[in-house]
Amino acid sequence: MSSTVYIAGLGVISGIGNNVAEHLSSFAREEAGMADITLFNTIHKGQLPVAEVKLSHDELIAISGLPEQTSRTTLLSYMAAKEALDDAAIPDIKSFRTGFISANTVGGMDKSEDFFAEFLADNNKGKLRNIFDHECGSMTEIVADKLDIKGFVSTISTACSSSANSIFFAARLIKNGLLDVAVAGGTDSLTKFTLNGFNTLMIVDKEFCKPFDENREGLNLGEGAGYVVLVSDKVAKTLSKAPYCTISGYNNSNDAYHQTASSPDGTGSYLAMQGALKKAGLKPSDINYINLHGTGTPNNDSAEGTAVKRLFDPTYPPMSSTKSFTGHTLGASGGIEAVFSVLAIKHGIIYPNLRFETRMEELPFEPVKHFRSGQYIKHVMSNSFGFGGNCTSLIFSAT
């Protein structure tokens, strides 16, 4: 049993960068990743901005050395997970029980939706290599094999909180003495399926999204992957560089209100944040930065904002939604934002909530508008909420 679980490595890829260093630079330049769709043909091209990773399929195949039929979901996962594992540089990793816990929402749908178009016309048509091994678990398995991780391999899918839950689960596997090291996070690539799905719900903004703004009109979809390397205290002692921080709190609560909509008072979000604080043994005033779920939809930001108000009033820590840079990366967002949260502690930075203009009427606070460095940041809360009422909050703390 390990009483403390440390974060020893980070890896991230999204619309604003292919690695940690590029992300830090995009944040400092306050440069968002949204642009026109280039990845696939859709009637929404030129209409709905998305935050694509700036690497083509061919480039990702060339870098990773994975086979041609590999889903973009897997390729993005590999890029970030590899960066995280290399960053952790755990000496003699073979001597430890290492697991890979990943998350995604639609597996290899980028390939499956192409297969399905041919299959629908004729059930005996469609290239099987575009559907075989494109389920959610396969995305994880291929990357685990490539990273030579065998200790434990599994996948979580709880919609937009998926990868926050995989980090949470990984931390518990270490605490329960079942693993020494875990690479955990999640991945999702842009697909026609999800773009059209969110569009039917009428929650996609035709302009760049404005999270927590009174005049917000919805989210922009993004893609990417984010992973952290979690280690036990035994492994932490063997590291050649100090771990970034610890994962001190986590909670998963269900809103139990509606399949897609959040309850008006943000019950699930409130319970998740409150539970994570309790687990970490912290008070709301101990939190130095909140990385909000902040999708930019009227419903999410109102519910999350109300929950923040209920828990933090009257003193609010700085907070922002980095989805104003990366778009909403769905199953990857919890992992990506966990990486951002850890970097906030490491570098003493707070990310801006781009394009924020007008404070929401019902809220007495507003997000941070510009990049800040030189901040004292000891405890960061990261929120991830999803369809099905799945609400998860994580807390990272300086050692």
Added chain:
Amino acid sequence: MDQVVEYDGTRLPVIEPDYKEYIDLKLIRRMSSVIKRGVAAAKQCLTDAGIEMPDAVITGTALGCLEDTVTFLTRMIELNEEMLPPTAFIQSTHNTVAAQIALMLQCHGYNSTFVHKGISFESALLDALMLLNEKEANNVLVGGTEETVDASFKVLTRLGLYRRQPVSNLALFETEAKGTINGEGSAFFLLTDKPSPANLAELTGIKIFYQSDNIEQDIIDFLKEYSLKPEDIDLLITGRNGDIKNDAVYKQLGSSIFESNATANYKHLCGEYPVSTSFALWLASNILKREKVPSVIFERKTNGDIPKKILIYNHYFNKYHSLMLLSAI
């Protein structure tokens, strides 16, 4: 357990209950098969356990809500992305069953869904055991759900997973051939940390292996953690599915470390699907409670007494292996 149904073909359908007994009529109409079955199985499980509100809900499903996924994909293509109704999309996420259970129960507790191939259910079970171990929960509702749709059956048939000729499920093990039969289903369990004579069985241990180099040794080591040897297992339930390649491992074990044990199979009753081990766990728990082994599952009978220790061993394409050890109360 006493009413065995025989089918001829390569696809075993679910025997549907009367969903009105479990779910509001208005809701039933909007629910896909996997959601209805999952919610109904969960409700029946809670009723049987006498628990109204579990502390956590955890499900396992490899392929999730296929019916809604296929519906949305089909409409997206046929309607050329225009004027799509959202219902199929919002119900297509893999966590829909766990979410609908939470919604119906108004359960705000821990809620998660594992989607990892042939160990989706075992991952959920492991998570549940950890929650009990951490004292984060006293009662955890855990289930495995999977649905087959025409499209998935067709694709898996084209991939060569099933027998080429129709076969009686009850005669599945009589011929050695390539391929198995497809199945689907939902099974839920209420895990409690409270010992009680009313409990069905004790889930003594569970272990998941990825790429085992030596499964015999792994099984021996697992049993050793509970001070047991292979010969102490009164009944071994294996994941034999009628496919010659799949079954080789079980055959090998049956003539080595488990050469003298009573052995049983279950996939001729439920078919092959990624969370079929949830059916096996249901079967094993009921065997221990009822103190009776249905004759239809035996591969090898012994003159032993009523089983007290059951080991379920399943592998998924020889890549994932899982062990579940159960003990009589």
